[in-house]
Amino acid sequence: DTGVSQDPRHKITKRGQNVTFRCDPISEHNRLYWYRQTLGQGPEFLTYFQNEAQLEKSRLLSDRFSAERPKGSFSTLEIQRTEQGDSAMYLCASSSTRRQETQYFGPGTRLLVL
Amino acid sequence: GEDVEQSLFLSVREGDSSVINCTYTDSSSTYLYWYKQEPGAGLQLLTYIFSNMDMKQDQRLTVLLNKKDKHLSLRIADTQTGDSAIYFCAPSRGPGGSYIPTFGRGTSLIVHP
Numbered sequence: 001d002t003g004v005s006q007d008p009r010h011k012i013t014k015r016g017q018n019v020t021f022r023c024d025p026i027s028e029h030n031r032l033y034w035y036r037q038t039l040g041q042g043p044e045f046l047t048y049f050q051n052e053a054q055l056e057k058s059r060l061l062s063d064r065f066s067a068e069r070p071k072g073s074f075s076t077l078e079i080q081r082t083e084q085g086d087s088a089m090y091l092c093a094s095s096s097t098r099r100q101e102t103q104y105f106g107p108g109t110r111l112l113v114l
Numbered sequence: 115g116e117d118v119e120q121s122l123f124l125s126v127r128e129g130d131s132s133v134i135n136c137t138y139t140d141s142s143s144t145y146l147y148w149y150k151q152e153p154g155a156g157l158q159l160l161t162y163i164f165s166n167m168d169m170k171q172d173q174r175l176t177v178l179l180n181k182k183d184k185h186l187s188l189r190i191a192d193t194q195t196g197d198s199a200i201y202f203c204a205p206s207r208g209p210g211g212s213y214i215p216t217f218g219r220g221t222s223l224i225v226h227p
Contacts, residue, residue, distance in 0.1 A: 042217025105156035
């Protein structure tokens with residue numbers, strides 16, 4: 001296993017622009033989670049997928065946010081019309097069917113909105 | 115919703131034991147996790163305890179759970195400089211809550227020589 005990977009690792013954008021992040025989970029992990037972590041805080045849950053189905057979304061996930069996992073493998077998180085308050089670390093995690101209680105986190109994508 | 119409280123900072127001398135404490139509010143929490151985060155990195159799962167246990171030991175790590183008081187602690191024996199990081203307590207409802215943890219603000223552990 002190569003672990004959970006995320007791309008890009010860093011993103012700087014201007015307010016109002018759209019950004020898209022990618023997460024590749026550990027191979028054959030059927031669950032994929034997205035979290036957001038702002039400075040000085042713990043991660044907050046955004047959404048999760050089981051295979052290609054998006055099963056739960058947090059109220060934090062406003063209409064400007066959309067996540068997909070079209071083939072049940074990698075996932076993308078898009079933020080439209082970014083705001084300065086979107087500046088955060090976006091973390092992805094995955095877990096397997098047999099060990100659903102154990103989530104493995106990626107290194108995160110750090111977003112800065114100017 | 116769940117509230118998780120931790121002290122923000124803990125400073126210890128190398129070789130001493132560190133104890134990081136956490137209180138939570140959701141009595142339905144069944145899996146209680148401890149994660150470690152180094153600067154600029156993702157989270158590493160250190161250990162977890164199931165709610166029907168009161169203690170779990172894993173090498174240098176000891177987790178104690180007082181379910182009645184909703185208090186969780188992580189003890190690190192023989193703390194090393196490499197243990198310097200932020201430690202997050204994160205309870206979850208287990209399968210009933212899709213194993214989604216609620217994270218506290220984290221405790222910054224500083225280990226000095």
